[in-house]
Amino acid sequence: MISRRDLLAISGAGGLALATSRALAAMAGASPSPKPSMRPSPPAAAHDLYSKLTTANLMSLPPLTPAGRVTPSGHRRQFTLTIASGTVEPLSGHQVQTMTVNGTSPGPVLRFTEGDEADITVVNQLDQPTSIHWHGIPVAFAKDGTLSQAPIQPGSQYRYTFIAPQAGTYMYHAHYHEMEQDSIIGMIIVQPRSAAREPHYDLDVPLVISSFRWESGRNTEAKAILANAMMMSDMTPDPKADPKPGMGDAMERMDMVSYWGLNGKTFPATAPINVKLGQLVRIRFANVTNMTHPMHLHGHWFRWIAQDGAALAQPQAMNTIAVDPGRTIDIDFIANNPGVWPLHCHVVAHSVDNRDLMAGIVTVVRYEDYSLPTAMRNM
Numbered sequence: 426m427i428s429r430r431d432l433l434a435i436s437g438a439g440g441l442a443l444a445t446s447r448a449l450a451a452m453a454g455a456s457p458s459p460k461p462s463m464r465p466s467p468p469a470a471a472h473d474l475y476s477k478l479t480t481a482n483l484m485s486l487p488p489l490t491p492a493g494r495v496t497p498s499g500h501r502r503q504f505t506l507t508i509a510s511g512t513v514e515p516l517s518g519h520q521v522q523t524m525t526v527n528g529t530s531p532g533p534v535l536r537f538t539e540g541d542e543a544d545i546t547v548v549n550q551l552d553q554p555t556s557i558h559w560h561g562i563p564v565a566f567a568k569d570g571t572l573s574q575a576p577i578q579p580g581s582q583y584r585y586t587f588i589a590p591q592a593g594t595y596m597y598h599a600h601y602h603e604m605e606q607d608s609i610i611g612m613i614i615v616q617p618r619s620a621a622r623e624p625h626y627d628l629d630v631p632l633v634i635s636s637f638r639w640e641s642g643r644n645t646e647a648k649a650i651l652a653n654a655m656m657m658s659d660m661t662p663d664p665k666a667d668p669k670p671g672m673g674d675a676m677e678r679m680d681m682v683s684y685w686g687l688n689g690k691t692f693p694a695t696a697p698i699n700v701k702l703g704q705l706v707r708i709r710f711a712n713v714t715n716m717t718h719p720m721h722l723h724g725h726w727f728r729w730i731a732q733d734g735a736a737l738a739q740p741q742a743m744n745t746i747a748v749d750p751g752r753t754i755d756i757d758f759i760a761n762n763p764g765v766w767p768l769h770c771h772v773v774a775h776s777v778d779n780r781d782l783m784a785g786i787v788t789v790v791r792y793e794d795y796s797l798p799t800a801m802r803n804m
C-alpha cells in the first residue's frame with residue numbers, strides 16, 4: 426500500500442529518488458520475480474529528459490475539429506439499460522449495496538457515431554421510480570428524463586430515442602431522487618463521421634469519476650469519527666472528544682467513507698492505464714459526483730482538448746485539470762516518459778484513505794514492460 430508520505434515524495438521536487446520501493450512496487454504491480462529494466466541506457470535517458478522540458482511536441486498536435494453539421498447516419502443503435510439493486514465491489518472484499526445499470530456502476534459505455542439514432546430501452550427493476558437524463562445531449566423535451574417526463578415506475582420500462590450529436594464525451598444519469606440514485610451513471614462516447622477530424626489515438630480511455638455512499642444512517646457517525654481522528658492526529662487532545670469509539674474502531678469505520686473511485690473501483694483496485702512508449706493517449710473524464718476533482722498526471726503534460734462534448738479550438742497544455750460536477754473533460758498526451766506514473770485527484774481527502782494510504786481517485790499510467798530499478802525494488 427502507498428502512504429500519503431510516499432505520494433508526496435513522488436510528487437515533490439525530490440522526485441522519484443525519494444519514493445520508497447514499497448510505493449512504486451505497489452503501483453507497478455511488481456512481482457517477486459522481476460523482469461529486466463526496460464530502458465537501462467543512461468545517456469539516452471538523459472537526452473530524452475531534456476527533450477521533454479517543453480510542450481512543443483504536444484502542442485504541435487492538431488486540435489479536434491467539430492462537425493460542421495450532423496446529418497442522420499442511417500444507423501440505429503439499440504441498447505437496453507436495466508436499473509436494479511445490486512452489489513458492487515469497489516475494493517476487493519469491500520462490498521457496497523447500491524443501484525446498478527446492467528449489474529454494474531457505472532453502467533456500460535454507450536458508443537455512437539455522429540448522426541446515429543440512439544434507441545435505448547430503460548427497464549426499471551427498482552422498487553421506486555426512476556428516469557434517465559442524457560447529459561449534454563440536446564434531446565427532445567419529452568425525453569429529457571426530468572420535469573417533462575413521468576418517472577418510469579417500478580416494473581415498467583421506457584424507450585428513449587435521440588440523434589447522436591457532434592462527436593464528443595457525454596454521460597447519462599438518473600434524474601429522479603438523485604441523491605439516492607447517484608450510482609445510476611454511465612458515459613456516452615460519440616465518434617466523428619470522419620476519423621480525419623481527430624488525431625489518431627492509440628488508446629482512448631473512459632474514466633467515470635464516481636463515489637459510493639456509505640450507509641446513510643451512519644453519516645453523522647462517520648463525521649464524528651473523522652473529527653475525532655483529525656484531533657488525535659494533530660496531537661491536540663480535546664477533553665470533550667468522545668473516547669468511544671476507539672481509534673481502531675474509528676479506522677475501521679472510516680473505511681466506509683473512502684469509496685471515491687474511477688470506473689467504480691477505488692485505488693488500488695482501479696485499472697491501470699497500460700501504454701507503450703510513443704503512443705498518443707486520450708482520456709475522457711466524466712464527473713457525476715457532487716465535488717470538483719482536480720486531476721493531476723505525473724511525469725507528463727497533457728492537452729485539454731474538449732469540454733462537455735465540445736472541442737476546444739485552442740487546446741491548452743497543463744498537468745492538472747479541475748473536473749467539475751456535471752462536466753466531461755477530454756485530454757490527450759504523448760506517452761514519452763517511461764515509468765509508472767500516478768494519475769489522481771489532488772484533493773487529498775479523495776486520494777488518501779483514513780490510514781494515510783493512497784486510495785480513491787487514483788490510477789497509474791504504466792508503460793509496457795516497465796519495471797523498477799533492482800536497487801529500488803529491493804530497498
Ligand SMILES: [Cu+2]
Pocket residue numbers: 716717718719770771772775786
Ligand atoms: Cu477529488
